[in-house]
Amino acid sequence: MGKQDTKLKLLQAFTELVVENGYQAATTIKIAQLAGVNESSLFRLFGNKKGLLLALIAQCVHDIDNLQNEQLEQLDLSECLFQVAQQYQTFMRTHEALVMVGLKESLQLEEVKEATNKLAIHFKKVVETILIQRIQTGEITKKINPKIQADNFNWLNFGYFLTQHNAHNSKLSEPKRTDFLREHIHEYLRGIL
Known part of the structure; x- marks a missing residue:
């Protein structure tokens, strides 16, 4: 087996154990056993458990930096926000371990706090930019505050992600998730148009 x-x-x-049991319970012995490698390999490659966490953070930050949103401007507002919500849910599921560590242990782990804040800021800016552009074109009323409405949109999506995380055995299937997100967008738009 190669180094990579x-x-x-x-x-x-590490990701699997953190999602299932939390950061503290994911011991180096359990991580190595689940990976099917010797614990010394973990220490050689990452130094310690925090080294694994830092590698996970680096991967997440890289993925945040590579998110693409340029094509959203051509979509109607409903489809545009739906695509952002889909991207958000996919990203959160992909980086579920880091998100859960961030929720539970960001006070002790500054690196996690920084990464989760970067994620929140990225999606807020995306939605805020969309809302500002659509206010300028007259699609959305000028009476709304784009910053507050961007936060509202992201909180709704974050709440949905947490609900799905907490309901491990009863996760909604893709069509139901799609239905939920479309309904969420419909109701959200009723409040800002």
Whole structure:
């Protein structure tokens, strides 16, 4: 097994254990066992458990920086916000371990707090920019505050993500998730048009 394969296996095992049991319960022994490698490989490649966390954070920050939103301007407002909501949910599920560590332990782990804040700021700016552009074109009333409405949109999406995380065995299927997000967008738009 190559070095990259071992790193990937360790990161996947770490992610799985953090999602299931939390950061503190994800011991280096359990991580190595789940990855099918020797614990010394974890120490050699990452130094310690925090090294795994930092690698996970680096991956998340890289993914945030690479999110693309240029094509959204051509979509009607409902479809535009739906695409942002879909992207948000997909991103959160992909980085679920880091999000959950951020919720539970960001006070002790400054690096996690910074990464989760960067994610929140990114999606807020995306939605805020969309709302400002659509106010300028007259699609949305000028009476709304784009900053507050961007926060509202993201809080609704974050709440949905948390609900799905907490309902492990009863996660909604894709069509139901799509239905939920479309209804959420419809109701959201009723308040800002």
